[in-house]
Amino acid sequence: MCDAGDSEPSSEHRAQPFFSRRALLVGAGVAVGATAIGWDLLSPSLSATAAGTYLRPCGDVRISSSWQDHRNRNPPSGEPGTDYAVPVGTPIRAAADGVIVDRKDTTSTATGRYLALRADDGNYIRYLHLQSSAVLPGTRVARGQVIAVSGASGFGYEAGYGPHVHVSLWLGGTPLQLGFTNSVDFENYAEPEDPMPVHQSSEYSWNATLPNRKWTTVPVGMGKYYLASTGTSGSETGDLAIYFSATGVTRGFQIRVVAEALDSAGQVTKTSGQPVLEIPPTRDSAVNPQTFGQYAVPYFLSGRLRIFAQVRALNSGIRVQKVIVKRNFWLS
Numbered sequence: 001m002c003d004a005g006d007s008e009p010s011s012e013h014r015a016q017p018f019f020s021r022r023a024l025l026v027g028a029g030v031a032v033g034a035t036a037i038g039w040d041l042l043s044p045s046l047s048a049t050a051a052g053t054y055l056r057p058c059g060d061v062r063i064s065s066s067w068q069d070h071r072n073r074n075p076p077s078g079e080p081g082t083d084y085a086v087p088v089g090t091p092i093r094a095a096a097d098g099v100i101v102d103r104k105d106t107t108s109t110a111t112g113r114y115l116a117l118r119a120d121d122g123n124y125i126r127y128l129h130l131q132s133s134a135v136l137p138g139t140r141v142a143r144g145q146v147i148a149v150s151g152a153s154g155f156g157y158e159a160g161y162g163p164h165v166h167v168s169l170w171l172g173g174t175p176l177q178l179g180f181t182n183s184v185d186f187e188n189y190a191e192p193e194d195p196m197p198v199h200q201s202s203e204y205s206w207n208a209t210l211p212n213r214k215w216t217t218v219p220v221g222m223g224k225y226y227l228a229s230t231g232t233s234g235s236e237t238g239d240l241a242i243y244f245s246a247t248g249v250t251r252g253f254q255i256r257v258v259a260e261a262l263d264s265a266g267q268v269t270k271t272s273g274q275p276v277l278e279i280p281p282t283r284d285s286a287v288n289p290q291t292f293g294q295y296a297v298p299y300f301l302s303g304r305l306r307i308f309a310q311v312r313a314l315n316s317g318i319r320v321q322k323v324i325v326k327r328n329f330w331l332s
């Protein structure tokens, strides 16, 4: 089925951002409307179990032999599939929600150890050459759940091949019903990987006593207030979290994020406050005088927009000591 040399030249697959986390964040932003800052939790309807959503077994790794490569062999592979080159012992994740329907625990035959998944959409997926399986037939598994550990097993050996996992896919039916050679290219049904976001983290010692009951813009660095901003042509998608530590909190404080749209002259044309989050005092303030607050938001900025955070004290004497901002984002 797979040939022993896992040494074919790499047919690098360059992932296209098509149905990515980034696209989901954009969708969330658009759904909120003209303010162009995402707010709502990501719509579950966007993660439908359609073609193009299968998870690769081990992430965005090198494909050492494609489905077409398997078919082009002489003789052709008895079970064409995609070989993902990963070291022995790599966790393998379920491609989709479904039920485990078959499992083989011996290294015999060309398959070695394998595990088969019947996805909820009716399709049939087999993972070959495993070191071990983590779930029994009949088990319901979730997309992304670790179901096995990769190996190189086959022909009665632990290392019958070079280390890799082979994934075969049949549309409906079983390999016995449909014919082992009538598999289809799993890669055509796999979800493209997200491009890596930029990670940014900053920590600022603000040490300011907040005026009571007044929204105050939060600095995120010396003289810096904006969490993110875009010009006329650019756009930015991301998620960010702001962390506060404060003392003197007896009633609590509030946090919100505000988006501003600007015209070409840099004048603010529209202001949009996002939902307010209230942080109560830490329960046992005698033991821990610090209160921690956290505000997280996915966002999508397109056009001349910028966002910043504000806090409002609900009692006098609140001192915000530290402001930490963590952000993952993609520019386009």
Ligand SMILES: [Zn+2]
Residues within 6 Å of the ligand: 001, 002, 003, 065, 070, 081, 082, 083, 166
């Ligand atoms: Zn193979």
